[in-house]
Amino acid sequence: MSCLAASFITFNRRRVGGRLAASVALLALALLAGCVRSEPDDGKLHLTYWEKWERFEREAMQRVVDDFNASQDRIVVHMHTFGSIDKKILGATAGGNPPDVAGVWMPYIVPFAERGVLTPLNPYLERDGIKPDHWIKVYADMCTYKGTMWAVPTTPSATALYWNKAMFRAAGLDPDRPPRTIAELDEMAEKLTRYDADGRIIQMGFLPTEPDWFLPAYGAWWGGEPFDGQNITANTPGHVEALDWIRSYSLKYGVDRLKRFASGFGNFSSPQNPFFSGKLAMVLHGVWLHSYISQYAPGMDYGAAPWPKTPRGPENFTLADADVLIIPAGLPQHRRDAAWEFVKFVSSQRGMETLNLGQRKNTPLAEVSEGFLENHPHRYIRLFIDLSKGPGVWHYPQMGIWSRYDNEIRAAVEKMRYLEINPETGQPYTGKEALDMVQTRISAGWARYQKSLALRAARQEAAP
């Protein structure tokens, strides 16, 4: 750089060089400015916090951030929200310049933790006397990997079966009696399905693939476990039965008719969402659905109940998930300590209830204030809290390749949905055949992932 500068100084003797040198200097300055954290000189520590939420969800978090900033005079947290935050955090972490705190999704914890880019929170928790039972067990569990807590839950979720009571009434069903078993669900779904004169479906009771958000949890709902802690168990009976059940809808209603019917569905967050527009009478959805119903189908008369019981699965199955806060590793200790102060504040009852009331979700904390329950707009909020504390609660497995596993399960479900022909048998794939493929691919992927981690471990041991 100095050599270049020197050259330009000599060049400056000729008039033409002056502008060139100035522009290069400006460019260099602009490039360098991007690499340096600029902080106001007010004696406070300014932390950068990246989040993914928008609209009312962002506003709820901003209230918590403002509360934190007002609660003390040492640290100022600046929240920035982005789309595709996972990709940005990946880039920033790889570039060695991560934010001080970041809000990500649960499946990122393990792959990030195993690659050493997260700050373990146990020393802070122990120092401040916060025990895992501060949270509802499932939410603390999903942030803990191999005995270390790597993240804290912010906005949790649990799922339930939502049903449209008006549609139940119209079909002659008891509007206050949701299906309790799969057999009842299938039977009610049939009664709620209507066709036009040409035999096209115009309304359905239930469609396992709508929404398609929780498809990778269906195996567990049906009593399977995708991972036993050591091995991939994608093609075990619970999973196979779940896929065969999805397939039974394609066989019963016809692939073409279902395709045509489903092709008219709009986006989740729109009035054309099939549940909001009265095309589907029952859906499996999360605690957040209430907010969207009140926005896109205000006045809808609906109920919420646990997912129906499957033959092998547990009673009151619910898929629990959470958005989480992480403190990236690699930043100076004093910044990480300050980041923890913020994370601790968010995790307090006051922080959590402000956030989750604002986002209209349940709270991940074991203690719930009466005010939270009374002020919560979701009339079934207690159901979601109870489900998350219940014996049927389940969360996605903690494994470094879950997002890929998830992708493969979805591909297997698509084979059921379209009754794709298996070239080896000339018949549509069965659940077992599709899952055997998942088993093979993910077992290979898992072996490779383990090998990749071992390569690093060997390197670290070899290093002095």
Added chain:
Amino acid sequence: MTRAERRHLRNGLLFAAPWLVGLGTFLAFPILSSLYLSFCDYSTLQPPVWIGLQNYRDLMGDTVFHKSLSNTFIFAAMALPAGLVTALFLAILLNSGVRGLPIFRTLFYLPCLVPAVASAMLWLWVFNGQYGILNYALSGVLDPLNSLINSLLSSLGSDARVHLAPPTWLSDPNWSKPALAIMSVWGVGGTMIVYLAGLQDVPAELYEAAEIDGAGWWRKLFHVTIPCLSPVIYFTLIIGLINVMQFFTAAYIMGGGPMGGTAGMPARSTLFYAIYLWGQALEWLHMGYACAMAWILFMIVVILTLIAHGTALRRITYLG
């Protein structure tokens, strides 16, 4: 080298320095490091570890990789010729002395200015199986056709009935790629402008000579216009080939589910090469594997370009 020559060399290099540094930092370095990383186990979060040809060997046995490759070839075989022919057709129409040429030229070019994400969202609704404008139009044709055939069948005493229905496009694994190819034709405005410029360079005396020899419209098209345009067609073919093999944005949005993504729905029929590469690199943190994929794609594009070059070269006429 004299002193003056040395000074000239130094000054020349200094003037070129911003570009040389930029090219080296932002282009040559990433390209070369991706070649190195393709031989590494690399997640982006930790330093790469050399694993030799393992990524390439794994790719050979990866059935989803094969699927993404075949999806891309099938799509390219539909979208590339359709785009080039449509662009040429529009350019010839516009070059035929139509009145209000600037207006039509702007109108046909306009879709290129619509952001890719916005146009993908728009086409999601065009292709909607139930409410889409495309199926609305197709039903207008198919319904009378159905009743005509059915009345014919009944007059022949047959009980058989036909019910031709438009496809459900993006909800149907068999129709999703043709749908995306149709959509890609919407954006041929850029190619059309290139053709239009090429057409305006065709010497008028060649047409006059052809007319004197008694050539009609078609003969002029095949014996004057297209040969004179062949260098331009060749250029657009190569550029189109490179672009179509990297088809990404629309497929990511239209085949990725509610949030966009790498699912390639329905049934992985829109899982294109670049989508799978993205998934490997940024969803599953297999950056080394993704780099190997990128280099294989590069080799494929090089080979296809060489084939196109070899077959086209004999047919290209350079004027002047």
